[in-house]
Amino acid sequence: MNITEQLRRAERNPPAPFSVPLTDGGDLTVHRWLRILPAKRLVAQGELAGKPVLAKLFIAPAAKRHCVRELEGIEAVLGAGLASPAIISQGALPGGGQYLLTEFLERAESLETQWDALSHEPAGSEPALRLLRLALTGIAAMHAKGLVQRDLHLGNFLMHDGALQVIDGDAVEVLSQGQPITAQQAEENLAIFFAQLNPGWDAWVEQLLLAYLETNPHQAIHPENLAKLIGAKRQLRLENYLDKSLRDCTEFAVKRDWGRFEVCRRSDVVELERLLDAPDQCFTQQPLLKDGGSSTVALASTGVREVVVKRYNIKNAIHWLKRFWRPSRAWHCWLSAHRLQFLGIATPTPLAMVEQRNGPLRSTAWLVTEYCSGVNLLERFGTDGDRTPTEEEAAALLRLFGQLFHARISHGDCKATNLLWRLEEIVLIDLDGMRFYETDSSAWRKAWEADRARFLRNWPAGSPLGMWLDSQLPRSAGL
Known part of the structure; x- marks a missing residue:
């Protein structure tokens, strides 16, 4: 051979x-x-x-x-x-x-590796800004010479002995031999780069462009045009990523046959193999996190870490007739969690999803996520709501609800117990009712106001916390 x-x-x-x-x-x-x-x-x-x-x-x-x-x-x-x-x-x-x-450049480090090490940093942090400015000088240098990278991302640049190196020739295209590319071409290419950052970075784009223009001042970049292009390309990237999360690829491992569909993050396959082979075993342990008719939730150990396993039950034949022809709730939550993470909205990392099937007909399903040890907001603020948030709490609340509002996402069950405080951020859990709206429709506005009202109902209307939330959380127009 x-x-x-x-x-x-x-x-x-x-x-x-x-x-x-x-x-x-x-x-x-x-x-x-x-x-x-x-x-x-x-x-x-x-x-x-x-x-x-x-x-x-x-x-x-x-x-x-x-x-x-x-x-x-x-x-x-x-x-x-x-x-x-x-x-x-x-x-x-x-x-x-x-x-x-x-x-082979020994001791070289990818900018993508450095960026991953800064994943805990908020948008606009100085270490992350420095790294992005460095990448933009490399992009600008290519544009000034008439070159673009069609698959433009931080992994296409290495730092070696203090010098920036361009790699991945497969994606390089010559648009203008030795001459700067046009402003429109630059905006198209820059949009590909910025679209890979979560939307929280959009507010920093104009500042970051200064680093680009210092190296390539030949064309004027229009921020308004760039912002529209970033939004369109990010949406396309999101759709492609959600599609990828359900097929066998570098990041995800998929197994399917007549009776079962299973997807797992490839990096976690070995760790979760025994659990996924028999996911119901963890429900024999007590106490369960939730033991309801529609779903059962347990905390399980993989031997490496604790994970949460949620089984979506089929209660009876009538319930199955309502569910079998459409994606399971585990499938829906798997995609919802990946959407949130792609947009930089905190939620426990989805690790695996399993559907029991009979050919195309779906039945019981399981979702495995990382375990989040945070305290829910009802415990953190108390049921009386007798205090307003601290500066850190206020920033986290406004950031989360602002992200959801601008992404047109409704949670569907905005109880305080479904929001956890962890390491100065708020983590969204229980995504069964989450919905995304493509347009600023009346349905979206009604769903947002319902979420907002449900969250406010966690505390008395006249309480300091209730009044603060009502004055600060985004409101939809036209209702």
Whole structure:
């Protein structure tokens, strides 16, 4: 079996270490796989003639076209005088594949890795602003040379020995040979970048553009145009992400057959395997967090951490007839939680979802989420509402309700017990009734006002907390 076919059949589990014969007579030794797109492309840290290299192995039927595009992109970046890992070797693999080797920059760190380390920082924090300004100088330098990255994100930039490096030639496109791209082209490309940040960063876009314009002052960027483009591209990214959360891909592992559908975050598959094989076992433990007719909730241990398992029950035949033809409530909550997280709204991380099926007909379903140890707002503020929020509490309340309002999301059951205080933020739980509205419709306004009123009813209307909330929480117009 040739190398290309062997790597295709390995799917997500290619062997390592692994030896790859090259067309020039040398041998590439793969030490560690960095990224795997099954039967398409593999990226690895390797060694050639005693020197570390970054290897990209293209194994799809169109391998040569993809390799050439990657090579041309890197050459365009280097030809523009921008820093990028040097090309070492390129050629064919036995069986129709292609390889491309570039310099491996030891001690280099992706801006995406640095950004993930700042995930706890609020929008507008100085460390996060510094990182985004750095990325924007790199984007501006590319734009000034007529280049764009169609798949523009923080992972396309590395810091190495104090210098910013551009990587991923596959996404590089030459729009204007050696000349700055137009303002419209720049806005389109910048919108792709900013759309990957949660909406809380939108207020900082104009300030961040100053860093871009210092490096590429050739075109005037119109903030109004950019804001519209960011909104449109973020919505498209959200739709694509929600679709991805239900199919087998790099981030999610899906198993399906006639009697069952299961999706799990790929990073958690090993940890949750035993739990997902028999999710009802955790309900034999006492006490349960909830033991109701429509759902049962338990706290379970994976041996690594505690998780919450929620089973959506089918109460009887009539209930099944009402439910079997549509996605389960677990399915709905899985998507709702991913929507919230994508938008930067705090909710326990959804880890896995299972539906019991009979072909296309759905029955009992289970949802597994991380366990959130926060205190609910009824306990934190008390039932009397005899105090107004502290500065930190006020900021968290206004941030959460502002995020929900601007995203046109209604929770559907806005009891204080469904909002938890954790580490100076408010976490939204119990998403069974959550709905998203595409337009500013009367249905959306009624749903928002119902949420608002339900939250206010947690405390007496004349209490200090009740009056403060009524004066501060957003109101929909036209009602």
